[in-house]
Amino acid sequence: MADTFTTRIIDVTTGSTETVHDLTDACASFLRDVARGRDGLLNVFTPHATAGLALIETGAGSDRDLLEALRTLLPADDRWQHRHGSPGHGRDHVLPALVPPHATLPVVGGAMELGTWQSVVLVDTNVSNVNRQVRLSFLG
Template identity: 60%
Template sequence: MNSELIDVDTSRRRTVDLTDAVREFCASRGDGLCNVFVPHATAGVAILETGAGSDADFVDALERLLPRDDRYRHAHGSPGHGADHVLPGLVAPSVSIPVMAGEPLLGTWQSVVLVDLNRDNPRRSVRISFLDG
């Protein structure tokens, strides 16, 4: 299996598009599966449309589902940080994408995004791996 770790800054955005990094990583490979994994307890990876408002709508929906208040037992960090630890139950920490001839088989409007509502940690690592088919 081939694998690469990339660093991502989430200080300015709650979703960060990883699609170009995934395409670049897969470009020199043949057929197989690409896995994108975030090794953090407060972030996830999703496939969704970006740039047309869907990514902002997604973050808004998550913030309505996971309000930043004092209801959480996990209470260290900034107010509502417990919500950050619930996020990976809703947005998985990884996605797998089929790859053919080095091209991730994403739909026309699909993008791979890192989802990070955690305001306490703006630096994330993302592991992109490839398993030959």
């Protein structure tokens, strides 16, 4: 049985444009505070119907490529049944089916076991909701 379960909510302002917001440093900081060198699991969760979490390379264009791929798969037009909000907002409600609102990562020695180029990111295509929360939970 795990020794501890600790959780923290962080607030993220995503702005008025579609974004891929890097959470890696916030996750690492949380683990430094609570894992104290232990092995376990980090769960990252966003309680929003129009945002998701992904592991992706950032800074080399992949984050922009992800947003462009989502624009192609989920165009902001009038095809969506869910019609409140900004034009094409219905697509934002489909996003979490493709980019889920959760990720669980292994923690070894108090640090995330990420690949060399992997970052933990919040993906937000909803330009009408600029304030997001992300819950970080450590079980270890």
